[in-house]
Amino acid sequence: MSASDLGPEDQWPLPPAWMWDCTECVRRYEAMKHVQAVIAGLTAEDPGVDWDVTDSIVGTQISLSRHLADAHRDALPDYDPSCRTCAEHRESVDRRARSSPDLLQGAVMVAEEHRARHLFAPPRIVGLM
Numbered sequence: 001m002s003a004s005d006l007g008p009e010d011q012w013p014l015p016p017a018w019m020w021d022c023t024e025c026v027r028r029y030e031a032m033k034h035v036q037a038v039i040a041g042l043t044a045e046d047p048g049v050d051w052d053v054t055d056s057i058v059g060t061q062i063s064l065s066r067h068l069a070d071a072h073r074d075a076l077p078d079y080d081p082s083c084r085t086c087a088e089h090r091e092s093v094d095r096r097a098r099s100s101p102d103l104l105q106g107a108v109m110v111a112e113e114h115r116a117r118h119l120f121a122p123p124r125i126v127g128l129m
Contacts, residue, residue, distance in 0.1 A: 009124040016119060018075060019068075028067055029120065032060035061121060062129075068119065069112035076115045085127045089114050 019025040035056050069076065079086040089111035096104040117126045 010122050012122050013120065016075070018072070019119070022071065024067055024071065025064070028060065028064040032057070032064055032120075035060050058129075061117065061125075062113065064120065065113040065116035068116035069109065072116075073112065076112060077118050079111075079115065080118060083118070083123075083127060085114055085129070 015025075015029060019029065039056055079090050081087075089107070092107045093104070093111050096107040114126070114129060117129065
């Protein structure tokens with residue numbers, strides 16, 4: 001399958017220009033793409049290859065999104081009204097603010113990581129976390 005065969009939900013967006021000005025963003029983005037390429041190569045050679053998703057692709061995406069949320073919070077996109085996961089995170093943050101303030105910081109962190117993923121991951125993948 002070539003890139004031209006991918007639908008809009010599966011295409012990786014070009015990250016915003018400001019990310020390329022941050023050495024740490026570039027390092028983490030390149031690490032993420034490298035791991036994706038390695039895993040794609042391994043699974044192409046042997047579709048039954050055993051690899052730990054939490055220690056590779058997902059882990060590098062979380063690392064990048066956490067960095068973006070920590071270092072570039074003001075540049076994160078707002079909640080996307082067309083994204084069901086954004087709506088769930090916004091609801092969770094609102095609910096924690098009202099009823100469980102001790103859990104609010106964790107809900108905010110996860111919501112920020114999700115919003116950051118909108119900057120660099122395909123829509124189909126963004127909605128998974």
